[in-house]
Amino acid sequence: MNDQPANQANEGQDDAVERSLYAKREKIYAREVHGIYARLRVLAVLVLLGAYYGVPWLTWDGRQAVLLDLPNRQFQLFGITFWPQDFFYLAALLIIAALSLFFFTALAGRLWCGYACPQTVWTEVFMWIERKIEGDRPKQMKLDKMPLSARKFAIKGGKHAAWILFSLYTGFTFVGYFTPIHDLAARVVTLELGPWETFWILFYSFATYGNAGWMREQVCIYMCPYARFQSAMFDKDTLIISYDDDRGEPRGGRKRSVNPAEVGLGDCIDCSLCVQVCPTGIDIRDGLQFECIGCAACVDVCDEVMDKMGYPKGLVRYTTEHSVHAEKTHVLRPRVFVYATLLSVLVGALVVSIAGRVPLEVDVIRDRLALYKETNEGLIENTYNVKVVNKDQIPHRYRLSASGLEGLELINTMGEFAVESGRVLEVPVRLRIDPVNIDRASSKVAFEVVALDNPDIVHVEPARFLGPVLR
């Protein structure tokens, strides 16, 4: 207690150690960085966020181009309507997404984390807002050390207000993917939002604000499953960010005019800028760490320093473990081929099947009560329920026919029938045949349903015709 200066220093340190969700952590003040990779990331942010905020407003054939219409249980994607029966496509898409991640990870390391992950992208915007309002890194640190004053309160309040506004718009856009966004916007203005829409806008806004404003690198370190298992896809030929130990060490400060070789120093001037710019607060010079999200901020800043010192760039650089150890890097290697082959087969299959997708589904269900019936005339009769699903965006009239056996007669009391878009119609029918035309207990037949206005919309569904064995 009598050692006043030491006590003050302690308090200062305690202030800097922020009580975070996981543990006491040092708040990370990432310094702004300029350079080629920073520009690439800004480009990625603009493209990805532009797509996120813009896509719901696109229209296609007079409808919202991308609408995951949960209230009507259908997905609209650029003029194609997907129904729950099309779950296969969604599953295929998810598998393709996972495989792409494997493929790009094997090839280029954590490219996803550094440039495309929503966590990175939104954090980048939140940090930009923070810099605009609080100033650069030294100003932010100074502000946090200041006692609470009207000015500090105004600055902090302004930052959080800006964050919250941006988050609310993000939440609104998110809900706009699930309910028509034009209508949603109108109802926001007139304050007529439904309770569930309001809930999801607030929930998603809160998640954005919390993740990009407060959690930041902790999401990557503690919550991201990919961060933990991505090392399984790494090998010695994967692109990583690495510090060149051999060239940099021993590190140490020196004047620009001093030739490092003469004083026994490596190229690293120990300016610690690579640590200051790191969004996860690690020191890349300690080697490859799972916290590294591959954002290349340290590469940009170190290149700048090397330029100023008149040393060659690339003390910290994108490289591979093989290349660091002066061995040959193999870009094309078995695991890359395996991922690439699987990926192209799946993408090809998906494209072919969506291109050839007929917006009509037919299910034939046999009457369970009787195997077959004999009519008074001695004919054999089977009863079926034909379920016709119109997966198109417009209603159609359809014609049903049956084939597969000589002399097969279809008794359809409904005749030609209409099915509304997205609806299912059950058509009860009977098939009748003279028993001399069947030679086995179970014969193959087929029902064909065709749209009257478009012969390309046709579906042939196989079925079984049961009867007595006469021969």
Add this chain to the structure above:
Amino acid sequence: MENGDPTIPLIQRVVAVLWPSFLTAGLATIIVFTIYDPQIVFSCVGGPEINRLGAYTIGFFFFWAINALACAMSMYFCKPCSRVSGSVS
């Protein structure tokens, strides 16, 4: 609570329960409600009249709660057995 590794802070254990269950609840919502219409499921169990977005929402939080329960039980069973008997004696 002496569950699990005492070196892991409580708050991290809370997130270890809530976060994986959130992810799997999202997955369960997609798969289950693609097969079954949540609105019909709710009317089958005699729930009050609710629109579909509400049914999806309640379903999602239901899955989240159930999955969180499983995660919490995993965490509980991670407690070493020796310590359980030790606390009895």
